[in-house]
């Protein structure tokens with residue numbers, strides 16, 4: 001079965017949804033015979049760039065155009081619709097980066113079009129071209145050939161060289177609004193003589209994020225599910241998404257600050273084989289929608305929205321879940337990130353659900369969990385050492401300034417092989433050089449302990465030697481007080497998150 005997107009791909013400018021600012025301009029120009037040598041279409045994916053390029057290409061060669069529109073009946077229009085028009089050449093820069101294609105294009109551009117008036121080159125994802133291919137393309141743009149028209153399309157406008165841009169007529173495609181998506185879906189349903197329930201339609205629109213192609217493809221999937229009215233539950237099952245009730249249960253627990261039901265929902269999702277990333281993303285979207293509906297005083301059926309603390313708690317919940325999504329890249333098992341988020345959000349010391357009045361919503365992240373704080377306190381008492389203030393190695397040329405100057409390089413280099421160590425180093429400070437010993441101040445026991453282990457410390461020393469040209473031994477010690485000025489509140493929160501991360505790793509991992 002052909003996809004809806006293909007089956008109902010607009011064949012006229014007038015059929016295109018939501019890009020009237022572009023199609024009207026194009027139509028008017030074509031009507032009066034003004035054809036640019038090169039066009040550049042840019043904008044988010046799935047907003048109609050390629051479709052518009054194809055209609056334009058077809059119109060340029062149409063034998064009996066109707067104003068700005070193609071006739072869709074002449075042999076050249078039909079050939080174009082069946083991808084058989086030899087004069088319309090589509091190049092996907094994303095798949096082969098284009099140099100051979102661009103060379104072939106350069107060679108072939110001189111020959112006359114074989115069927116119609118113009119040779120039209122459509123280059124999709126043009127930003128993917130290699131520099132070499134761009135240079136070749138620029139040459140052809142600089143020496144326009146009367147019978148050749150270029151239509152370049154890209155989702156990443158900023159990656160297209162200025163030299164290319166300056167030769168093109170530029171059109172910016174915009175993301176579809178909910179209303180436009182809804183109109184388009186309504187149109188498709190009418191064509192298919194089908195119905196879906198309102199909630200399901202809303203679900204599609206929300207998930208599509210302004211992208212026509214996504215919306216149409218989701219609707220298409222939905223329609224293949226069953227013959228009758230399609231409901232939102234059918235679709236979540238089909239797409240392997242966590243059921244709405246499950247996310248609702250999860251969010252309700254988080255709003256209340258209750259760890260057990262939150263963990264149960266997460267573990268249930270995992271046991272069903274759902275992907276933690278998907279679970280997190282669905283939770284973020286649902287929490288965001290809930291928060292927005294609360295602010296706008298709009299109807300929302302979810303249970304968590306009805307909790308008294310919802311509006312106060314949701315910003316922190318959303319932020320923490322977003323952080324968890326980012327953490328997924330750094331944890332050995334994805335569930336750790338999810339568990340960490342739950343610990344952060346249901347920790348008694350920060351559980352604001354019962355004390356809504358006193359909550360400071362500007363505080364983005366709660367303090368570390370109690371067991372970790374205790375741990376930190378003990379360690380820092382036992383291991384605190386005075387900071388040595390000696391400033392350099394006699395005659396070795398390495399002094400503290402030097403170490404400080406290469407510290408950012410060190411962090412970057414370490415990041416390549418050990419992102420965790422790199423994040424820790426970022427939160428630490430070189431404080432003195434004593435003989436061959438580099439004293440590094442840690443503000444958290446976790447960081448100090450980490451670099452006490454030889455397998456963590458040695459790779460750093462190797463890189464230090466490379467950067468400094470001399471061997472140094474790294475000694476980490478606890479700072480008794482917080483860093484003077486260089487650590488911002490954000491850094492501190494970041495450190496607390498990292499601490500928690502490690503604690504959760506120990507607890508769950």
Ligand SMILES: [Zn+2]
Nearest residue numbers: 062071074077
């Ligand atoms: Zn025609």
